[in-house]
Amino acid sequence: MDLESLTIKDAIEGLKNKKTSIIDLVKSCFARIDKLNKKLNVFIELNEENAIKQAKAQDNDLVKAGKEIFNQKPLFGIPIAIKDLYSTENLRTTAGSNIINDYVPPFDATVVKKLKNAGAIILGKTNEDAWGHGSSGENSDHGPTKNPYDLERVPGGSSSGSAVAVRTNQCLMATGTDTGSSVRLPAAFCNLVGLKPTYGRVSRYGVIAMASSFDSVGHLTKTVYDSAKVLEITAGIDPYDATSVRKEVDHYTEFLEKPIKGLKVGIPKEYFVGGMDTKIEKLTREAIKIIEKLGAVIRDVSLPHTDYAMACYYILVPSEISSNLSKFDGIRYGSERETFGAEAKRRIILGTYTLSSGYYDAYYLKAAKVRSLIKQDFDNAFKDVDIIVAPTSPSLPFKIGEKANDPLQMYLSDIFVCPINIAGIPSLNVPCGFINNLPVGMQIIGPQFEERLLYQVGSAFESETQFYKVHPKI
Amino acid sequence: MITKKDILHVAKLAKLKLTEEEIEKYLSQLSAVVEYISKLNELDTENTVPVSHITGLTTVTEEDTKENKRQLSQSSALQNAKSTKNGFIKVKAIFSGE
Numbered sequence: 001m002d003l004e005s006l007t008i009k010d011a012i013e014g015l016k017n018k019k020t021s022i023i024d025l026v027k028s029c030f031a032r033i034d035k036l037n038k039k040l041n042v043f044i045e046l047n048e049e050n051a052i053k054q055a056k057a058q059d060n061d062l063v064k065a066g067k068e069i070f071n072q073k074p075l076f077g078i079p080i081a082i083k084d085l086y087s088t089e090n091l092r093t094t095a096g097s098n099i100i101n102d103y104v105p106p107f108d109a110t111v112v113k114k115l116k117n118a119g120a121i122i123l124g125k126t127n128e129d130a131w132g133h134g135s136s137g138e139n140s141d142h143g144p145t146k147n148p149y150d151l152e153r154v155p156g157g158s159s160s161g162s163a164v165a166v167r168t169n170q171c172l173m174a175t176g177t178d179t180g181s182s183v184r185l186p187a188a189f190c191n192l193v194g195l196k197p198t199y200g201r202v203s204r205y206g207v208i209a210m211a212s213s214f215d216s217v218g219h220l221t222k223t224v225y226d227s228a229k230v231l232e233i234t235a236g237i238d239p240y241d242a243t244s245v246r247k248e249v250d251h252y253t254e255f256l257e258k259p260i261k262g263l264k265v266g267i268p269k270e271y272f273v274g275g276m277d278t279k280i281e282k283l284t285r286e287a288i289k290i291i292e293k294l295g296a297v298i299r300d301v302s303l304p305h306t307d308y309a310m311a312c313y314y315i316l317v318p319s320e321i322s323s324n325l326s327k328f329d330g331i332r333y334g335s336e337r338e339t340f341g342a343e344a345k346r347r348i349i350l351g352t353y354t355l356s357s358g359y360y361d362a363y364y365l366k367a368a369k370v371r372s373l374i375k376q377d378f379d380n381a382f383k384d385v386d387i388i389v390a391p392t393s394p395s396l397p398f399k400i401g402e403k404a405n406d407p408l409q410m411y412l413s414d415i416f417v418c419p420i421n422i423a424g425i426p427s428l429n430v431p432c433g434f435i436n437n438l439p440v441g442m443q444i445i446g447p448q449f450e451e452r453l454l455y456q457v458g459s460a461f462e463s464e465t466q467f468y469k470v471h472p473k474i
Numbered sequence: 475m476i477t478k479k480d481i482l483h484v485a486k487l488a489k490l491k492l493t494e495e496e497i498e499k500y501l502s503q504l505s506a507v508v509e510y511i512s513k514l515n516e517l518d519t520e521n522t523v524p525v526s527h528i529t530g531l532t533t534v535t536e537e538d539t540k541e542n543k544r545q546l547s548q549s550s551a552l553q554n555a556k557s558t559k560n561g562f563i564k565v566k567a568i569f570s571g572e
Contacts, residue, residue, distance in 0.1 A: 106550035200529050213528060240544070242534040243527070311511040322488060329489070332563045333554040338491055345490060349500055350507060352488040353480060366514050368524030373517065375525065408506050424528030448529055 003028035004169045005471055008078055008226040011172055015077055016067040022077035022121070025172075026055040029079045029123055032170045036474065040146045042161045042170060044084050045092045046124040051079070054121050069119075074233060076119030081165045081174040084125040085132055086112055087206040091122070095208045096158075097130035098141040099328055099339040109206025110238045111175060111217055118233045123171050126161030128182075130341050131325070132210040134158045135181050135413040136403070139343040144400055147189060148472035149438055153397040156186030159220065163190040166220050168474060173230055175219050179210045180313055180418040183218040187429040188392035188441025191467060193227045193458065194220045196417075198448045199424035200245040202231075203238030211320035212243075214421045222468045224430065224458040228252035231451060247449055255452040256459040261295030263457065266385030270306035271416055276394040279435045284391045287432040287442050287461070291389065294460050301381040301388060305373045309419040312374060314411060315354050315367035316422075322351030346407060375423045382447045387457055391416055392429050392441040420445055428454040431467035439467075476501065476508045 001010075001020045014020040030048055037043050058077050062069060069076050082088055084096050087105035089112075094101050108116065116122070129139035137145040137160025145160040147153040148168050155164050159176030163186035166174050176183035178196035187194025195218040202217040209215060217234065221227045235249040267288060272281060292298050325348055330336040340348065354363035381388060394415055403410040420427040425448050432442040444461075446453045462468065481501050485492050492500070548561050557564040 103554055106546050106553050107544065198529070200531070213525075239536050242536075243529075243531060245529060245531065305517075308514060308517060311513050314507060315511050315514070326488070331565050333556060337489055340490070342496075345492075345496070346500060346503065348488045348490060349481065349484050350504055352484045353476070353504070353508075354511075356484060356487060363511065365524060366519060367511075368526075369519035369522040370514050370517060371525040371528075372522050373519070375528070407503050408510060411507070 007223050008172050022059045023055040026079050042164045043124045073119030078120045079171050080120045081126045081171040083162050083175050085208045096128040096140045100334040110203040111234050129158035132158040133343045148474045156189035158182040159186050173221050178216045178218050179214045181414040184429040189397040191431045191439035192220050194429040196427045198426045200243045202234045203241040203244045205240035209324045211317040224462050228455045250452045255456045260460045263296045264385040265296045266301035266388040268303045271390040283433045303377040312367045312370040313418045315363045318347040318351030319355045322348045378423045388445040390443050392443045396438045426451045430458045476505050
């Protein structure tokens with residue numbers, strides 16, 4: 001078996017048919033990490049000794065229990081990586097920041113616990129924009145992660161290390177968080193499938209908070225099947241997160257083979273106006289043609305408040321950030337507040353300003369009202385169509401440093417993705433081709449809790465196009 | 475319009491000590507951002523209800539239980555504290571003796 005370009009599905013087949021072993025899978029990933037980590041800056045912390053020990057023990061369990069073990073533990077022996085924002089018991093967790101550079105959590109985030117219970121093996125913690133604040137990975141206090149398709153370019157953020165780890169076969173799946181773009185943008189820039197689930201579909205407990213009313217706990221994989229498989233494990237109610245929703249979890253993998261004939265797909269006209277790279281627009285329109293060819297009905301829809309989404313987002317999110325980061329006081333644990341990086345300070349100042357006395361009504365309350373208008377836009381559109389398809393990023397992966405001194409330009413990278421977080425709905429990035437050998441992604445957006453539709457359409461599109469097979473030459 | 479005085483006031487509220495260089499940088503960068511976010515004023519929201527919870531949950535309750543399987547022990551809850559005493563986090567005094 002070629003261990004270097006595996007999907008979760010391939011790996012499970014390989015283990016069931018004894019074509020590979022768990023220890024070989026894990027060792028193959030660590031060999032890739034050894035080879036690439038210096039070059040790409042993907043992992044902040046490794047869990048090598050424990051992972052190897054666990055792999056050996058699980059190989060023995062597999063011999064004893066046979067392949068039925070996959071019924072109880074669907075990710076048995078699968079090597080994964082965890083974004084550094086997730087608390088991992090006794091494994092250093094810095095949130096990509098220096099202020100808690102020596103923090104070792106005494107507990108696992110609920111999602112980490114669920115993945116461990118499903119048999120997955122954690123290889124390490126991945127680099128990210130500190131606290132999730134960023135669209136490029138450059139705001140990490142541990143230095144930027146590099147895009148494997150072009151080392152001079154950003155891999156997208158904030159789940160930058162997770163994306164590159166999966167894309168370069170240093171693991172088979174990695175977790176991410178998506179508050180405004182942070183799973184979908186790196187997925188688009190690294191030719192991956194990235195899910196931002198419905199707000200509340202996946203527990204946030206133990207994931208260090210960025211903006212609590214937006215944070216969505218997602219993941220990055222090579223294929224749509226792998227993404228659906230992981231969501232079957234991570235989704236569901238958690239008594240430790242009062243915003244998680246008591247709603248039955250679908251068997252997402254069962255929707256992958258369903259034909260999409262007759263499904264109504266909306267194209268939002270506000271996403272195809274100036275400012276977008278014309279080549280990206282052309283590629284997205286070609287992708288929509290493919291979806292039409294597969295039998296879907298394409299319709300124009302309007303999301304009239306799109307132009308206000310970024311402004312709404314950059315009031316509400318920094319406000320919540322300034323509140324969430326106030327607990328890092330440097331008194332009980334962690335370093336002094338001066339240790340915050342430039343972007344964290346920028347957002348704390350902005351958020352404290354918009355929440356401060358005399359400005360609350362003008363900014364926060366106003367933005368909370370506009371949030372309603374943006375949500376209504378989507379509610380109205382979903383009366384006419386089942387899903388919406390739109391580009392993920394208006395530009396190709398940009399050069400490291402290109403936007404570093406212009407935060408507003410950097411924020412505008414999220415223009416097509418942040419409205420989804422404002423509305424609390426799910427969105428799946430799927431690869432939709434290449435321009436100058438750089439990956440381009442497309443979003444499939446659905447109503448709240450309709451992740452199955454995203455997977456159904458994503459899977460049909462992926463079977464037709466198979467862009468996930470285009471690996472970076474590294 | 476955001477002013478230097480605003481930045482200093484807000485930094486004090488947020489307990490951030492800023493250098494002169496940082497103050498200048500944030501003043502120019504955040505002026506651009508504040509100008510951008512002010513575009514929301516173009517919208518009439520007089521009769522719009524603000525979002526309080528995006529999936530519409532209200533008053534979430536859980537049953538009272540005696541056991542909490544994920545409860546941390548005192549020692550693990552304190553494992554990251556810089557200084558501890560008798561099972562508590564020890565911090566510098568914040569009030570003077572008077």
